Amino acid sequence: MTATSLDPSTNELLTADLVTLEVTSRGSSVRVAAVGEVDSSSAPSLRAEVDAVLDGGPSELVLDLDGVTFLDSAGLSVLAGARRRAVGQGVRLRVLASGRAVIRPMQITGLWDLLGAEQIDPGGGSSA
Numbered sequence: 001m002t003a004t005s006l007d008p009s010t011n012e013l014l015t016a017d018l019v020t021l022e023v024t025s026r027g028s029s030v031r032v033a034a035v036g037e038v039d040s041s042s043a044p045s046l047r048a049e050v051d052a053v054l055d056g057g058p059s060e061l062v063l064d065l066d067g068v069t070f071l072d073s074a075g076l077s078v079l080a081g082a083r084r085r086a087v088g089q090g091v092r093l094r095v096l097a098s099g100r101a102v103i104r105p106m107q108i109t110g111l112w113d114l115l116g117a118e119q120i121d122p123g124g125g126s127s128a
Contacts, residue, residue: 018042019068021049028059033125035067038075047078054085060092066125071102076109083115098122 019036030053038046053061063082065071079095086093095117097103103119106112 019045021045023049023053025058029062030056030058030060031062031064033064033067037070038065038068038078039070039072040074043074043078046075047081050078050082051085054082054089054091057089058091060094061086062094062096064125065095065097065102066099066120066122068097068102069099071105076105076111079106079111079115094118096120096125098124
């Protein structure tokens with residue numbers, strides 16, 4: 001797997017074989033948008049970016065999963081870890097999702113309610 005780790009404030013795309021991550025900042029809010037598959041081989045890239053963002057001390061972290069087409073237990077683990085860390089640091093965490101491939105595993109595991117995830121219209125992640 002190829003991944004490039006960049007400063008979250010650069011607003012550049014970060015790519016791995018299965019997932020593309022885009023990190024953007026607006027004030028003290030940071031959005032991490034994922035497109036593709038989040039599984040055991042790509043979840044470490046997502047975790048690394050979430051950790052890098054939280055290391056920067058934002059007031060809000062938005063995880064935009066609108067473009068995610070597959071989410072397995074490794075991806076769910078990243079989301080649970082992001083919640084733990086955000087709560088511990090007093091960071092508001094928003095998780096946005098539009099597709100069944102993301103919403104259903106989160107509902108089955110209870111993460112949907114735990115995270116207070118928001119269902120958005122497909123393609124609506126960038127405006128939320």
